[in-house]
Amino acid sequence: QVKLVESGGGVVQPGRSLRLSCVASGFTFTRYGMHWVRQAPGKGLEWVAVISDYGIDKDYADSVKGRFTISRDNSKNTLDLQMNSLRPEDTAVYYCASGAVFGAVKDYFDYWGQGTLVTVSS
Amino acid sequence: EIVLTQSPGTLSLSPGERGTLSCRASQRISNSYLAWYQQQPGQAPRLLIYGASSRAAGIPDRFSGSGSGTDFTLTISRLEPEDFAVYWCQQYASSPLTFGGGTKVEIK
Numbered sequence: 001q002v003k004l005v006e007s008g009g010g011v012v013q014p015g016r017s018l019r020l021s022c023v024a025s026g027f028t029f030t031r032y033g034m035h036w037v038r039q040a041p042g043k044g045l046e047w048v049a050v051i052s053d054y055g056i057d058k059d060y061a062d063s064v065k066g067r068f069t070i071s072r073d074n075s076k077n078t079l080d081l082q083m084n085s086l087r088p089e090d091t092a093v094y095y096c097a098s099g100a101v102f103g104a105v106k107d108y109f110d111y112w113g114q115g116t117l118v119t120v121s122s
Numbered sequence: 123e124i125v126l127t128q129s130p131g132t133l134s135l136s137p138g139e140r141g142t143l144s145c146r147a148s149q150r151i152s153n154s155y156l157a158w159y160q161q162q163p164g165q166a167p168r169l170l171i172y173g174a175s176s177r178a179a180g181i182p183d184r185f186s187g188s189g190s191g192t193d194f195t196l197t198i199s200r201l202e203p204e205d206f207a208v209y210w211c212q213q214y215a216s217s218p219l220t221f222g223g224g225t226k227v228e229i230k
Contacts, residue, residue: 035219045159045167045210047219061218095166106214108157110178112166 009116022096033099038092126222145211
């Protein structure tokens with residue numbers, strides 16, 4: 001069955017960096033765009049970033065553009081999110097999610113990981 | 123950016139009742155590229171509906187989606203105990219991908 005497992009969350013001071021990872025299994029990873037979606041405590045869902053099936057195309061929410069970088073390693077079925085210059089408002093559960101349509105970057109989210117909590121606080 | 127407005131914010135219903143959730147877009151969503159998700163407390167969202175009206179795999183037929191353009195609806199025909207949750211709509215017609223503010227369906 002499809003599995004997405006995130007890791008790398010934790011407590012970090014404002015201005016510091018953190019790298020999240022997601023390991024995928026149970027589907028053909030190279031066929032789909034992969035996304036990060038976050039949810040601040042008690043709040044709604046916010047799409048963060050997407051990377052296309054072979055990593056050529058990337059797109060980001062304005063709130064993270066220039067600070068976050070999405071990447072993937074298709075040989076290892078892994079998705080990463082490098083988060084720099086973190087702010088308190090980046091505090092959230094970060095979900096890794098797979099797209100559902102072959103090759104699409106504007107997509108809905110077929111499968112989700114369980115999420116990893118990032119807390120930005122001094 | 124397409125802004126999605128969900129209403130009501132909270133829907134209080136009893137098991138067996140019908141639930142109707144609304145999602146209104148600030149501009150037309152092309153190709154009805156709208157999805158619905160269910161989220162239980164402490165869990166990740168789960169895909170229910172895509173393309174405004176297509177049920178995802180394994181989703182019971184008491185869930186149905188409808189609508190086009192700027193107005194979309196998720197209907198739960200007869201609420202089961204496990205249906206009490208938060209529901210989110212999401213558009214994937216244009217970047218940035220956006221979600222609505224959510225509707226909480228609670229037990230009356």
